[in-house]
């Protein structure tokens with residue numbers, strides 16, 4: 001058995017006998033003649049036959065050998081890519097029988113309860129809409145890699161089992177078996193590693209990176225993990241990073257989504273202050289009307305470096321603690337007027353959604369230590385959590401900056417989807433249940449014993 005042909009290629013092969021493999025998308029039994037639509041990832045084609053087709057049911061996996069025949073003019077189906085031809089079946093073999101499906105896979109599927117769709121995600125993905133979303137996602141990422149490569153960036157993988165890197169969310173932690181009582185954290189982003197790579201001298205880094213954040217459930221989120229285009233460059237400026245990302249997005253979107261229009265290129269830059277005053281949001285939607293095919297990107301700049309956390313009674317970094325204050329605002333740091341310090345930070349917004357953020361980084365270890373201190377870390381905590389970074393910065397660190405784009409969110413908006421989960425193959429629900437494989441789930445006592453972990457009843 002060897003599949004050589006997609007059904008979408010059959011119209012080019014009129015008069016040939018071909019072998020096709022795929023799923024029975026539908027069956028129409030007219031007693032003497034039976035029609036099926038044979039589906040593979042490229043589309044569907046009509047197969048016509050006699051009793052050979054009778055025993056097939058929907059979603060069976062089949063082998064069909066048959067003659068490609070041109071359809072008479074009046075039977076051409078213009079809605080179908082293969083509508084000019086049909087296959088006259090000579091041999092049909094059922095490779096796998098299918099039970100009736102628990103969810104319909106025709107149509108867009110929006111009306112089906114999402115929990116059920118996620119439980120049967122492997123069937124949900126047979127749906128044309130989701131299949132197309134994943135193909136677009138693949139092409140989008142492929143073009144990004146192509147572009148970054150042409151610009152001289154190299155992709156470097158960074159660890160998943162690591163130490164906490166704060167981005168403002170809770171960490172996922174993984175118990176260590178070899179060092180009982182100790183834990184790894186999953187990275188909220190590759191932030192520290194990409195900065196260390198600048199220190200190592202790579203100068204231009206990118207990664208299609210998975211990030212893990214234990215955030216509170218929100219309807220429009222996939223819980224737990226997401227994918228970023230993560231970028232870092234040495235000897236750079238805000239303007240250079242912004243220019244690079246604009247060029248990338250315009251190029252890649254034009255190629256993969258040629259029907260989309262950009263509201264404005266270069267993307268407008270709006271200060272945080274102006275965004276709040278004019279749009280009452282730091283994620284402004286700058287479109288006049290909500291036209292579907294228009295992409296309104298803008299940059300929001302000049303964010304405050306710190307925000308006051310009333311509950312915890314402490315200053316926190318607005319972005320993350322590695323973001324550099326603006327040089328001209330450094331005097332406020334000395335005077336303790338922290339609310340007045342602006343950051344060298346930029347967020348990218350698309351149609352009212354935050355799709356990216358980045359900054360020029362702190363490279364002075366003294367300044368970095370001071371920022372941690374303002375955020376309420378003691379000297380010992382700084383040493384314990386970030387001593388490695390401060391030490392690294394003492395061995396010759398180039399000035400650097402970067403950005404990360406949230407690819408799931410970006411694709412959701414471009415694809416006009418209501419939820420980010422529609423752009424991900426196997427998303428977790430907003431409540432944190434994984435697709436198909438019911439995690440989180442309990443583990444064996446034996447596994448816990450090996451990890452040195454004991455279960456204890458806690459009162460809530």
Ligand code: ASP
Nearest residue numbers: 189191358359402403404
């Ligand atoms: N690590 C940041 C984030 O995930 C992006 C950056 O500053 O480059 O938001």
